[in-house]
Amino acid sequence: MEHVKRYHSLSLMVNNKELLVEGPITGSYLASLRFDEGLKAFRIPEQQHEALIEIADLPEGRIIIAREGDLVLGYVTFLHPDPLERWSQAQLPDLLELGAIEISHKVRAGGVGKKLLEVAFLDDAMEDYVIITTEYYWHWDLKGTGLDVWQYRKVMEKVMGSAGLSWMATDDPEICSHPANCLMTKIGKRVPPETVVAFDAMRFQNRFLY
Numbered sequence: 001m002e003h004v005k006r007y008h009s010l011s012l013m014v015n016n017k018e019l020l021v022e023g024p025i026t027g028s029y030l031a032s033l034r035f036d037e038g039l040k041a042f043r044i045p046e047q048q049h050e051a052l053i054e055i056a057d058l059p060e061g062r063i064i065i066a067r068e069g070d071l072v073l074g075y076v077t078f079l080h081p082d083p084l085e086r087w088s089q090a091q092l093p094d095l096l097e098l099g100a101i102e103i104s105h106k107v108r109a110g111g112v113g114k115k116l117l118e119v120a121f122l123d124d125a126m127e128d129y130v131i132i133t134t135e136y137y138w139h140w141d142l143k144g145t146g147l148d149v150w151q152y153r154k155v156m157e158k159v160m161g162s163a164g165l166s167w168m169a170t171d172d173p174e175i176c177s178h179p180a181n182c183l184m185t186k187i188g189k190r191v192p193p194e195t196v197v198a199f200d201a202m203r204f205q206n207r208f209l210y
Contacts, residue, residue, distance in 0.1 A: 001093035001128075003060045008122040014110030019073065021115045023064030024123070027057035034071045038104035041141055048102075055079050060096060064120045066103070066112050074103035076116040078131070086172050086205070087132060090198040094191060098133035101159075105144060117163035127188035130199050133160060134172075137180040149180040160184045170203040 009022035035049035042048055055061040055077050066074035077099040081087035087097060103112045120126065140152045147155065157167070165184040175181045183203070187196060 004123075004125040004128075005062060006123045006125060008119050010115060010119055010122075012111065012115055014107040014112060017068045017073075017107060019066045019068055019107065019112065019115075021064065021066045021074075021112070021119045023119060024062040025056060025065060027053040030056050030063060030065070030072075032070070033065075033067060036071055036073050036104040036106065038106060039072070039075070039102050041102050041139070042100060052077065055099075060093075062096070062120065064116050066107070066116060073107050074101075074112045074116060076101040076113075076120060078120065081132075085134075086202055087134075090202055092130070092195055092198055094128055094188075094195050095130045095132065095199065098131060098160075098165075108145075113159045114162045117159065121163050127190045129188050130191055130195060131165065131186045131188070133165060133184050134175060135160075135182050135184065136174065137178055149178075153180045153182070157182075157184070168203065171206045172203070 005024040007022065007024065009020055011018060011020050030053050035045045037045050039045050039048060043051070052063050052075060056063040058079055060080055062078035064076045065072050078096045079099055081095065081097045087095065101113055101116065135153070135156050137149045137152070140149070142149065142152060145152065163186065165186045168183050168185045170183045172183065175183055
C-alpha cells in the first residue's frame with residue numbers, strides 16, 4: 001500500500017499565542033524545531049522528541065504539530081499499531097493507530113487538540129484507513145487537569161468525536177480492565193469490506209463469552 005501524505009496547515013490564537021498547526025511533517029523538519037518542556041506525558045521531552053522524529057519518517061507515520069515559531073507545543077501521531085498489541089495481529093496496511101495526542105499546559109483549553117485532528121483529517125488519504133485510538137485512563141493527565149477519570153473520558157470523547165471517531169465495543173483485555181478505557185474508531189470511506197471484517201475479528205476474539 002502506498003501511504004500518501006499531503007501537507008495541510010491552519011492557524012489559531014490561544015492565550016495570546018499564534019499557533020501554526022501543520023502536517024504531516026518530516027523527521028528532518030521536526031528535528032529542526034524545539035520541543036516544549038511541558039510535553040512529558042509519555043517520556044521526558046528530549047526522548048519524546050526523538051521518538052516523534054522516528055515516527056515521522058516511517059512510511060505510514062504521520063506527525064501533526066502545533067507550534068509557536070520554532071517551539072512545538074502540541075502534537076498528534078498516527079502509525080501502525082505496536083506489534084505487541086492485538087490490533088497488529090492481522091497486519092492490515094490500512095489500519096493506523098492514533099498513538100498519542102499531547103498538548104502543553106501553556107495552550108490547553110484552547111481547542112488545540114481539535115485543531116490537530118482537523119488538520120490531520122484534511123488529507124483525503126485518511127479515507128483509505130481504519131483509524132483507531134485506544135484510550136487508557138492511566139495515560140491521562142488527571143493531576144495536571146484536575147479532572148476525574150469520567151470527566152477526562154468525556155473530554156477525550158469530545159475531542160476524538162470532532163474528527164469523526166466514535167466508540168466501538170471490544171473484548172480486548174486491556175480496554176476491558178477499567179470501564180473508563182475505550183476503543184474509538186473511524187472507518188474511511190474507501191476502506192474495503194475485507195479490512196472491516198478483519199478489524200471486527202480483532203475487536204472480538206472471545207465471542208463465546210457473549
